[in-house]
Amino acid sequence: MSRSRRRPRLPSPPVKRARRRSHTWRFGAAVAGVAAAAFLTVVYWPLDDDLERLVPKLERMVAVEPEPETGSAAAPTGDRFACDVAYVNDGDTLRCEDGTRIRLHAVAARETDETCSPGHPCPNASAASATAELRRLAANRTLSCERIGESYNRITAICWTPADVEINCAMIRSGTTVVWDRFNRERAICRSW
Structure with a gap:
């Protein structure tokens, strides 16, 4: 019998297996x-x-708090501040000398083009009569105002004349504007200071 020589079996090269990479970290x-x-x-x-x-x-x-400007009394103290009225825009908006724009809280007046915006209360009086009344009450005076909120880059406020007349209420009583009930429920006007 012949013996065949067996060759030693060499290990086969490792099979490359597909690596599973986790993409969770990515x-x-x-x-x-x-x-x-x-x-x-x-x-x-x-x-x-x-x-x-x-x-x-x-x-x-x-x-x-901003530093008060020389000659201007509009520096706020808490929610109350003084406004030296420089300009009356319309029947419910005015501007102080320091540039602060004030929208009278809970008061609705016609727009300067005599229209009323949809969903807003609409008074019977003209825009011109409301503007004239606000000028009569506020122009060239220093008002004491209480900040209520903000509306379109304006401070909404209740303001009083030096004689302690509430301007918001006086505008309603003049008949040139009407109460905006939605906002009046949040903070009522026609109350004493």
């Missing part, structure tokens, strides 16, 4: 990047266009 990194981009967009978005509008809000948030 997904997590992508989500984190999107979240960071969204956060930065929200935080910094309005700085170019609306900086003037945001500064007063930021000052209120950090309780920084």
